[in-house]
Amino acid sequence: MPVKHCESAVVVENKPLGNGIFKMIVWWPYPAEAGQFFMVRGWDKFPLLSRPISVHDADGERVTFLYEVRGEGTRILSEKKPGESVELSGPVGNGFPVEKIKGKVAVVSGGIGIAPLLLAVKSLSGCEVTLCCGFRNQSYALDSFKPYVQEIRVATDSGKEGHKGFVTDLFDPADFDVVITCGPEVMMEKLAKSCIAKKVPCYVSMERHMACGVGACLGCTHHTAHGAKCICKDGPVFEGEEIYA
Numbered sequence: 001m002p003v004k005h006c007e008s009a010v011v012v013e014n015k016p017l018g019n020g021i022f023k024m025i026v027w028w029p030y031p032a033e034a035g036q037f038f039m040v041r042g043w044d045k046f047p048l049l050s051r052p053i054s055v056h057d058a059d060g061e062r063v064t065f066l067y068e069v070r071g072e073g074t075r076i077l078s079e080k081k082p083g084e085s086v087e088l089s090g091p092v093g094n095g096f097p098v099e100k101i102k103g104k105v106a107v108v109s110g111g112i113g114i115a116p117l118l119l120a121v122k123s124l125s126g127c128e129v130t131l132c133c134g135f136r137n138q139s140y141a142l143d144s145f146k147p148y149v150q151e152i153r154v155a156t157d158s159g160k161e162g163h164k165g166f167v168t169d170l171f172d173p174a175d176f177d178v179v180i181t182c183g184p185e186v187m188m189e190k191l192a193k194s195c196i197a198k199k200v201p202c203y204v205s206m207e208r209h210m211a212c213g214v215g216a217c218l219g220c221t222h223h224t225a226h227g228a229k230c231i232c233k234d235g236p237v238f239e240g241e242e243i244y245a
């Protein structure tokens, strides 16, 4: 597990991808694993809390974040210019168990839930990966996935791109050995329950409001099959059965 650091990181690039989505690259000369996240802040006093943002990509020199502007914190991040700094605390959390994942893998995202899945697919070895992703209107960030996946299937709510409907319409978990997913909880619940019924292992990356990011405040406690767990410290990645069985 990579060691956690709390440091300023210089912004290399912070590019709008359209529809309020940004890709930020920062200098970060430490390792980070697929499914881990950082507590990020780009401001002094307000907002009070740092914001959890997943590792989209990492190469031991730079970390990339893919984020959607939601409120004040992500708005401030979106205004950062190359050469300015953000404060990072991390990487934190338990990510995807990539070494255990083998065979045909469905990687399933809803909206900005696609963020942690790039490093996940890059970290899988010897797998045949199908990326199924759902967006409101229009896809983003898919070019980065192309070298690492065999197939990409897209669904949009509006039908503007790909299948009009739910991302879960795009595949049958029974056709895969493993499913990994990140997105809205309602989507992950539906998917995890279908995987449980079909006895297909499924890993879900939970996104909860959280304050400290290290399991101290218990603000993101969730009831699981193995008792109460902190999404930040014990997750954010869990076996689907642990959360939804």
Ligand SMILES: Cc1cc2nc3c(=O)[nH]c(=O)nc-3n(C[C@H](O)[C@H](O)[C@H](O)COP(=O)(O)OP(=O)(O)OC[C@H]3O[C@@H](n4cnc5c(N)ncnc54)[C@H](O)[C@@H]3O)c2cc1C
Pocket: 037, 047, 051, 052, 053, 054, 055, 066, 067, 068, 069, 070, 071, 072, 073, 074, 075, 112, 115, 116, 206, 207, 208, 209, 210, 236
């Ligand atoms: C482990 C983890 C990893 C995450 N990774 C990413 C990522 O890679 N990219 C990304 O864009 N976002 C990610 N998020 C969500 C991100 O942390 C929130 O969107 C961000 O904190 C919003 O901050 P804000 O100040 O801009 O908005 P706020 O003013 O705090 O909130 C704006 C709106 O977003 C909602 N919101 C805030 N936090 C969450 C949350 N955790 N889940 C659902 N709704 C929320 C609020 O209810 C409100 O409606 C992640 C969250 C978690 C817990």
